[in-house]
Amino acid sequence: MTTITVNEISKRFGQQIAVDHVSFSVEPGEIFGLLGPNGAGKTTTLRIILDIFKPDSGEVEIFGGAMSEAKKDRIGYLPEERGLYQDIQLEACLVYLATLKGLTTEEATKRVRAWLERFDLSDDRRKKVKELSKGMQQKAQLISALVHDPELIIIDEPFSALDPVNTQMVKDLLREERGRGKTIIMCTHQMHQVEELCDRLVLINRGQVVLYGQLAEIRREYTGRDVIVHALDGLPTAIPGVLSIQKENSATRLHLAQTLSPQELLRYLVSKDIAIDKFEMAMPTLDEIFIQIVTAGETLP
Amino acid sequence: MNKVWLVIKHEYLRHVLRKRFIVSVLSVPFFILIMVGIALITVLVMSDWRPIGYVDHSGVLAGAQPLPEQKERRSRSVEIQTFDSEDAALQAVNNGEIQAAFILAADYRETGAVSVIVDDNLSDNASQDFREFLLQNLLKDQPAGIQERILEGPALVFRSLADSREFAENNILGLLVPLVAGIMLIVAINVSGGYLLQAVTEEKENRTIEMVVTSISPTQLMAGKIFGNLSVGLTQLIIWALTGAGGVALVMRLFPEISGSGLDLSFLGLMLITFLPAFVMIAALMAMVGATAAEARDAQQIAGLFSLPVVFPMWFLMVIIEKPNSPLAVIMSLIPFTSPLTLPMRSVLTTVPAWQIALAIGLLVASAAAAVWLASRAFRLGLLRYGKSLSLREIMSRAKS
Numbered sequence: 001m002t003t004i005t006v007n008e009i010s011k012r013f014g015q016q017i018a019v020d021h022v023s024f025s026v027e028p029g030e031i032f033g034l035l036g037p038n039g040a041g042k043t044t045t046l047r048i049i050l051d052i053f054k055p056d057s058g059e060v061e062i063f064g065g066a067m068s069e070a071k072k073d074r075i076g077y078l079p080e081e082r083g084l085y086q087d088i089q090l091e092a093c094l095v096y097l098a099t100l101k102g103l104t105t106e107e108a109t110k111r112v113r114a115w116l117e118r119f120d121l122s123d124d125r126r127k128k129v130k131e132l133s134k135g136m137q138q139k140a141q142l143i144s145a146l147v148h149d150p151e152l153i154i155i156d157e158p159f160s161a162l163d164p165v166n167t168q169m170v171k172d173l174l175r176e177e178r179g180r181g182k183t184i185i186m187c188t189h190q191m192h193q194v195e196e197l198c199d200r201l202v203l204i205n206r207g208q209v210v211l212y213g214q215l216a217e218i219r220r221e222y223t224g225r226d227v228i229v230h231a232l233d234g235l236p237t238a239i240p241g242v243l244s245i246q247k248e249n250s251a252t253r254l255h256l257a258q259t260l261s262p263q264e265l266l267r268y269l270v271s272k273d274i275a276i277d278k279f280e281m282a283m284p285t286l287d288e289i290f291i292q293i294v295t296a297g298e299t300l301p
Numbered sequence: 302m303n304k305v306w307l308v309i310k311h312e313y314l315r316h317v318l319r320k321r322f323i324v325s326v327l328s329v330p331f332f333i334l335i336m337v338g339i340a341l342i343t344v345l346v347m348s349d350w351r352p353i354g355y356v357d358h359s360g361v362l363a364g365a366q367p368l369p370e371q372k373e374r375r376s377r378s379v380e381i382q383t384f385d386s387e388d389a390a391l392q393a394v395n396n397g398e399i400q401a402a403f404i405l406a407a408d409y410r411e412t413g414a415v416s417v418i419v420d421d422n423l424s425d426n427a428s429q430d431f432r433e434f435l436l437q438n439l440l441k442d443q444p445a446g447i448q449e450r451i452l453e454g455p456a457l458v459f460r461s462l463a464d465s466r467e468f469a470e471n472n473i474l475g476l477l478v479p480l481v482a483g484i485m486l487i488v489a490i491n492v493s494g495g496y497l498l499q500a501v502t503e504e505k506e507n508r509t510i511e512m513v514v515t516s517i518s519p520t521q522l523m524a525g526k527i528f529g530n531l532s533v534g535l536t537q538l539i540i541w542a543l544t545g546a547g548g549v550a551l552v553m554r555l556f557p558e559i560s561g562s563g564l565d566l567s568f569l570g571l572m573l574i575t576f577l578p579a580f581v582m583i584a585a586l587m588a589m590v591g592a593t594a595a596e597a598r599d600a601q602q603i604a605g606l607f608s609l610p611v612v613f614p615m616w617f618l619m620v621i622i623e624k625p626n627s628p629l630a631v632i633m634s635l636i637p638f639t640s641p642l643t644l645p646m647r648s649v650l651t652t653v654p655a656w657q658i659a660l661a662i663g664l665l666v667a668s669a670a671a672a673v674w675l676a677s678r679a680f681r682l683g684l685l686r687y688g689k690s691l692s693l694r695e696i697m698s699r700a701k702s
Contacts, residue, residue, distance in 0.1 A: 050515050069518060077515045083508030088315060096311050100304060100516040144512065 001064050003028050003152055003183045009048055009058035011041075018044040020207035021058070026185060031178050033194045033201030033215070034187040035286065041207040042187045043080050046156060050077060063152075073102040076150035080157050080187075082141055086130040091116065093129055094144050101148035108147070115143040134161045142170065146177070153177060156187045171197060191286035203290060210293050215286075222289045225256040226282035227265060232275035239268065253282060304517045308525025309532065316496050316533045325492070326537050330544035337548065349424035351400040352380035353431055356390050359409035365438045378430045387418075394418050403431055483615070483642040485541050486576050490608050493534025493580070494587035498601060500526050501591030501680065523588065523677040531584050571658070572645040578665040579641040583607050585672035592680040610638035614646070625650040635661050637668040 004026040011019040019041045026032045036042050047053045049060050051067035063071055085093045091112055098108035116122045119139045124132060132140065138161045145153060158174070159167045174184055174197060186194055194201075195215070203211035211218060229235065230251045237245065241260030246253045256265060266279055284292070316322050355362065367381060382399060384390040390402035401423050406414040417423060433452075440448045504510045504522075513522055590603045614621065614633050621630045625647045634643040634653070640661045647653050 047511075050511075052511060052514060072516055075515065077512065079508075079511035081508040081511060083512075085503070085509060086507050096307070097512060097516070099307050100513065141512075 001028070002026070002061075003063065004049060004185075005061040006045070006049065007059050007061070009045070009055040009060060011044055011048060011053060011055050017207050019048065019055070022202075022204065022207070022209055023058075024202040024209065024212055026183060027200075028183050029178065029181050030199040031174060031184045031186060031197050033191075033198035034185055034204070035189070035191050035194065035201055035290075036204035037189050037290075040189075040204045042189075042204055043156060045204065046154060046185070046187055050075070050154070073148065074151045076101075076145035076148065076153045078142055078145040078153075078155040078158065082138060082161070084129045084137060084141060084144070087128060089126050090121065090129055090132065090140060091125040094140060094147065097144045098147045101150075103148055111147050112143065115147055119143060135163060135166060138162060139166065142173075146173075150182070152183045152185070154185045154187070157190075158186055158188065159190060159193050167193070191290060195286050201286075203286075203293075205290075205294055211289070218289065219283050219286075222284045222292065223281055224284065225258070227254045227256060227262050228252070228278075228280050228282045229254060229269070229276060230278035231269075232277060235269075235274065236272070239265070241265070251278075305521045305525045305528075308517070308522060309529040312496075312500055312526055312529025313532050316530070317536060322533070322537075326540050329488075329541055333544065333548055337551075347424060348426045349400050350379055350426075352382050352398070353401045353403065353427050354382040354384045354390050354393055354399040355403040355405065355431070356384045356387050357405045358407040359405045361405065361409055362435070362438055365434070366441065367434075378433075379427050381431065381434055391418055394420055400424065400427055480618075480646070481545065482542075482572055482576075482645070483611075485538060485545070486580070486641060487608055487611050489534040489538040489541075490580060490583050490611065491605075492537055493530050493584050494608065495601070496533050497526060497530040497584050497588050498591040500530055501588050502594065505683075519681045520677045523680045524673075527581070527585055527588055527673065527676065531580060534580070534584070569645075571648050572641075574662055575641040575644050575665060578662070578669040579611070579637065582637060582665065582669035582672045583611070585669065585676040589672070589676040589679045592676065592683045607638075610636075611642065614639050614642040621646055622650060631657065635664060637661075637665045640665060 002025050006022060006024050008021050008023050009019055010017070010021055022041070022045055034042050034045065044053065048055045049062065051060075060067070063074065084090075085096075088096075091109075094112045094116075095105065095108045098112060099105055103111070113122070113125070116125050119142075121136060121139060121143075124136065129137065129140070142155075142158075145155065153174075155174075158170055162170060174186070178184060186197065188194055198215050200214050201211070201218070202209055228248070228251050235245065235252050235254075239245070239254070241257050242254045242265070243257050244255045246255075254265065256262065262281065269276060269279075357363070357365075362383070365383070379400075382393075384393065384402065387402075387404060390399075390404070393399045394402050397420065400419065402418040404416045404418065406412065406416070409415065436452060437448075440451060443451075504513065517525075586607045590607075594603065617629065617633070620627065621633075621643060624630065630643060630647055633639040634647055634657060644653065644658065644661055648658075
């Protein structure tokens with residue numbers, strides 16, 4: 001059964017169309033990327049999925065039907081607008097939020113303590129939330145999205161306010177949750193952060209879907225005629241059939257003309273007795289693909 | 302339903318267990334205690350229980366009877382001694398044996414002239430006792446009935462022509478209780494309203510709202526918040542009412558003549574029926590303001606406006622007391638904001654027609670329900686508008702969102 005089916009949803013605020021006929025689906029057990037630049041309509045789409053907003057048109061199916069109060073207990077949500085009750089103790093706050101997700105107080109307390117331990121927040125559990133640092137609050141809020149062991153985890157901008165160590169920890173955590181069969185939706189504008197995590201993705205720009213599918217397929221599709229070569233002693237300054245040669249750190253990026261295939265280039269380099277460490281097709285990053293699509297879209301009438 | 306209960310419990314406990322709440326609850330009884338204490342101390346300081354003396358040149362007090370044991374009035378009276386000469390009396394005053402000496406002139410019957418010799422000043426209780434002593438002895442030849450009427454004065458009972466309700470002049474408590482209860486209601490409304498306002502705006506300021514409404518429905522959340530914070534105000538009200546009742550019981554013990562008036566308690570039920578929906582209505586209106594305003598401070602100012610009309614009848618107190626069935630009084634007992642104070646007060650003064658009571662309560666309950674509906678609606682609409690306010694027109698007009 002498909003976890004989420006979004007079918008042609010639209011939403012406008014005043015004159016502005018925030019979401020414009022967006023459709024996609026999320027399959028069980030995958031990490032799904034909901035990507036796009038700032039203001040693309042990502043958060044509005046999430047809020048429609050979560051029934052915080054009603055769409056002007058279109059519909060959303062979640063766990064095979066409309067949203068219900070019972071289904072809310074099966075979802076963990078980390079909103080973009082971060083916040084916890086500031087004036088109460090950390091543990092009390094997390095336990096209260098967990099009981100709202102249907103856990104008993106005893107069970108909630110037990111699980112919250114285990115999570116605090118794991119996130120290195122045990123010593124701070126009696127502190128008031130407002131006394132914690134931003135990063136700590138973010139971790140605490142992540143706990144409240146995960147503590148009830150939801151089937152579906154929806155995270156909006158998972159890495160904002162996190163240092164590299166905690167970013168890595170969250171990435172590992174998300175992989176682990178996927179390993180346990182959980183479905184995860186990650187919503188972010190930091191596309192490079194999610195490339196290594198996402199199985200499939202939808203890319204939204206100005207409220208419209210511009211890209212949707214398997215990450216690997218998308219990248220293959222947008223792979224151009226660039227080759228990256230790591231040569232021990234450098235490359236010749238001119239190679240027949242190569243339009244441009246650019247140094248990129250220790251490597252060199254070669255842009256090939258239509259007449260030259262990568263195989264022919266490799267054969268040529270070997271014939272010239274050039275020592276090669278590594279020879280690879282340049283796969284575009286999501287950022288590059290996105291920029292390519294957006295600029296292409298803008299040049300169209 | 303279970304989750305509403307969780308919200309109620311959370312909202313209730315986090316206020317009630319806080320120092321600020323405990324201090325504010327205890328402050329009022331404490332204040333009353335201090336006031337009563339000061340009053341008692343003043344009475345004690347002003348009173349002087351040393352004996353007084355008199356010299357009678359006129360002969361009206363020949364064979365005088367001492368004041369009888371007080372049966373109703375204050376529990377004590379001073380001892381009254383008789384002196385043969387002014388010199389002896391003066392001597393006693395100088396020695397501090399008596400606090401004052403009253404000297405009745407020879408022509409007292411004609412002129413009523415009495416001079417008093419005191420060392421510093423004459424205490425109220427002593428002069429009152431001497432006055433009674435003198436009156437009683439002047440009247441001793443009169444029949445007992447006449448004596449009593451002159452000493453006690455007439456017992457006035459007011460009877461209005463329109464109805465059969467009697468209102469004894471000395472039934473001060475009858476008016477005082479609804480008045481004091483009204484003031485307590487206003488304070489409790491402001492307290493609960495303040496907490497509620499804070500609880501609603503805080504969801505926006507802390508940005509927890511998205512987490513909460515993806516756990517429970519906005520209506521559940523709003524209901525939980527309204528009833529949770531209302532319970533905080535009720536707790537406060539009940540504690541105050543209990544200490545108030547204790548205070549009244551104490552006052553009645555100290556001043557038994559007040560209790561003799563037979564306080565009619567039928568209006569208490571009426572008070573309860575009008576106070577509860579009014580409480581819910583105003584709290585919900587405040588919550589609505591909280592949901593629409595961008596910041597707690599904005600909300601606080603607007604919300605104060607809702608408790609203002611509740612106080613309104615206080616300004617017309619004299620009109621209501623003098624003419625409890627005047628159109629103004631009737632209208633004020635029908636308007637949901639003013640009825641909680643006006644209706645119980647009128648019921649003490651007159652017999653309020655049943656239709657008026659039914660209509661007033663009906664209007665109150667309907668307004669309370671409407672206010673809760675508006676509040677949860679405003680909450681649903683305003684919930685994600687961080688830092689923006691919502692107009693009343695939007696609340697009324699937008700069908701979905």
